[in-house]
Amino acid sequence: MTTQTNIKPKQTYPISNGGVRFLSTLFSILFLLSGVYIGYLFYGAVKEAVASVDVPSLPYIDLTLPSLNDQSGPTVGVVPRRGGEIPVTGITGVPLPDYEQKERVNILLLGIDKRPDEQYARTDTMILVTVDPQNKTAGMLSIPRDLYVEIPGYYESRINTAYYLGEKDGYPGGGPALAMKTIQYHFGVPVHFYVEVDFDGFRKIVDTLGGIDVDVPQTIDDPTYPDQNYGYDPFHIEAGHHHLDGETALKYARTRHAPGSDFGRAARQQQVLMAIKDKALQLGILPKVPELWTTMAGTVKTDLQLVDILELADLADEITSDKVETVVLGEDYTVNYTTEQGAMVLLPLREKIQPVIDRMFAKVEPAGPSQAEIIAAQAAAAAREAELQAQEQQRAELKAQLAAEGAKVVIQNGTDREGLDAETALFLKEQGFDITQFGPADMRGYSRTVIVDYSGKEYTLGTLVNFFHVAPENIRRSPNLQSDVDIRVIIGADFELPDTSPQSSVVLQ
Incomplete structure (x- = not known):
């Protein structure tokens, strides 16, 4: 044949x-x-024959095609879809x-x-x-x-x-x-x-x-x-x-x-x-x-x-x-x-x-991204955009609360890494902290970061403790000491400054 x-x-x-x-x-x-794939002829023929063809089941989507016998309007048929996310x-x-x-x-x-x-x-x-x-x-x-x-x-x-x-x-x-x-x-x-x-x-x-x-x-x-x-x-x-x-x-x-x-x-x-x-x-x-x-x-x-x-x-x-x-x-x-x-x-x-x-x-050779891959990429881009918007919202809320509390912060470098105090101070200032001074500490041998609290401004203090990952025993409180600053941060060797590039997704909590 x-x-x-x-x-x-x-x-x-x-x-x-x-x-x-x-x-x-x-x-x-x-x-x-x-x-002869001309609308109603094809669909009408399929309806007559599809029951006689033994095929495996697949996911289906609706497709509107004209009916063979009904000229008044379309009828809804089904056409299986395969590929992309459905191997x-x-x-x-x-x-x-x-x-x-x-x-x-x-x-x-x-x-x-x-x-x-x-x-x-x-x-x-x-x-x-x-x-x-x-x-x-x-x-x-x-x-x-x-x-x-x-x-x-x-x-x-x-x-x-x-x-x-x-x-x-x-x-x-x-x-x-x-x-x-x-x-x-x-x-x-x-x-x-x-x-x-x-x-x-x-x-x-x-x-x-x-x-x-x-x-x-x-x-x-x-x-x-x-x-x-x-x-x-x-x-x-x-x-x-x-x-x-x-x-x-x-x-x-x-x-x-x-x-x-x-x-x-x-x-x-x-x-x-x-x-x-x-x-x-x-x-x-x-x-x-x-x-x-x-x-x-x-x-x-x-x-x-x-x-x-x-x-x-x-x-x-x-x-x-x-x-x-x-x-x-x-x-x-x-x-x-x-x-x-x-x-x-x-x-x-x-x-x-x-x-x-x-x-x-x-x-x-592949023709390029499939429709499913394009949709996935678009969804990922939309999710990333939503994430960035949420981060901006968090940064705005952080700055508002820091400004409301008005804590003055001093950054001191207790390590051998030159310039770490200045880089850290700049980063924190961009986040909304009021950095009044930065410079070297009394020595360079601090293995752990230490925070000294003078005034009990808890929101700013808690945010800095989380950012620097300071253990409770390294939080010093001196409420009775008269000082022009509210919080002093002495950076230790355990601290790594996060990515400070414009596209950084770091958000202080």
């Missing part, structure tokens, strides 16, 4: 004119939404992308080959899609189903076995999760989401669109194309331009009796995806949106949520055709191998695959 043109696998394939909106990579779901992980445990930071998004497209009598299926198609919102680029990497790799937690097998084992053994997240985990393990990139569709769903989507237009580069004749009952349903198509219905499009995408075998088949699948996207984005498709969405809801499984669909659809017009890269891991990236059991498989040539991975899935 995917497609190609006549291209050699080792090349990167530029997208034709239809690639103007890259969401071809996200299959019909995002093609449709990106092309969320996907079904394989990887952190999901933060769209505010424009982080890369990787999505695994799975085409399921399931016969009517089969309980568990294997993947017939695996395409890893990547979207770079920061640089406005996208890519599709087709992974051959016969690639022979280790399935995490199991054994070596074809990569399409991962889905089967995940479904059969009840792996957490099912077949999609184990398929995603396998790709993460071997390619070293996080897989955030999956989109899964079976053959019947593929046919229905193409038919609901009214068919697709495809240029067939070479005649294909496949007398042994398989039907759903282990028999044959011969397929033949001439080279040239064709309008294909769902059944024919599926055969064109799946047949192996064509140039390039499995690798050519993978490229044809990419071609069909592009054709679906082109048709879905045509203006005349708007009236079919509810029917298309309902069709997909019954045949497409995904863990993409509305927030992801909306974010990715919003990129539709921003990624141009020359920014979409498609690669098939074909004969230049693999080598034929026969297992001990006689199975013919493909071994990955990792030294050739790795440069492709490094290029297509390069880490996206």
Whole structure:
């Protein structure tokens, strides 16, 4: 259920004119939404289908959108929001992308080959899609189903076995999760989401669109194309331009009796995806949106949520055709191998695959602070401003009470630190103290600061005791001594003058 043109696998394939909106990579779901996201049609379709899509719960915010059936006014819907302060992980445990930071998004497209009598299926198609919102680029990497790799937690097998084992053994997240985990393990990139569709769903989507237009580069004749009952349903198509219905499009995408075998088949699948996207984005498709969405809801499984669909659809017009890269891991990236059991498989040539991975899935540099970080910074700035205002208020109250009490203060330096008396006197004067004198003490050997109280002016005294951290035994009271000053402070070696810069937040208590 995917497609190609006549291209050699080792090349990167530029997208034709239809690639103007890259969401071809996200299959019909995002093609449709990106092309027809026009208010009421989208919301009405979502309301019909959302109950059929099994997705994890997320925080929600209200969003008002027009209703499909009610033209009198808006209705209130819900759209999940993720990112910033709300980290969320996907079904394989990887952190999901933060769209505010424009982080890369990787999505695994799975085409399921399931016969009517089969309980568990294997993947017939695996395409890893990547979207770079920061640089406005996208890519599709087709992974051959016969690639022979280790399935995490199991054994070596074809990569399409991962889905089967995940479904059969009840792996957490099912077949999609184990398929995603396998790709993460071997390619070293996080897989955030999956989109899964079976053959019947593929046919229905193409038919609901009214068919697709495809240029067939070479005649294909496949007398042994398989039907759903282990028999044959011969397929033949001439080279040239064709309008294909769902059944024919599926055969064109799946047949192996064509140039390039499995690798050519993978490229044809990419071609069909592009054709679906082109048709879905045509203006005349708007009236079919509810029917298309309902069709997909019954045949497409995904863990993409509305927030992801909306974010990715919003990129539709921003990624141009020359920014979409498609690669098939074909004969230049693999080598034929026969297992001990006689199975013919493909071994990955990792030294050739790795440069492709490094290029297509390069880490996206952060775009700058996220909305959550901006809000947090604004809140911190507002809190700091409130703190500064409170400090100013405290300083004003301190000066008022000191002035009311009118205590005269002398500062003396009892340490070896030159100028400490002058610096301290200046600082205290700025705080509102009436400093009448400053200078050296009778000696420089004071290990502790001493305060001498002559007049019992308790507010000023208490403030200085707290500021200099003077122990009770070092507070001397001489109420009967006649003096021109009220309080004498002899600075000891235990005192450190606080920051006296203009931005200092020191407030005397």
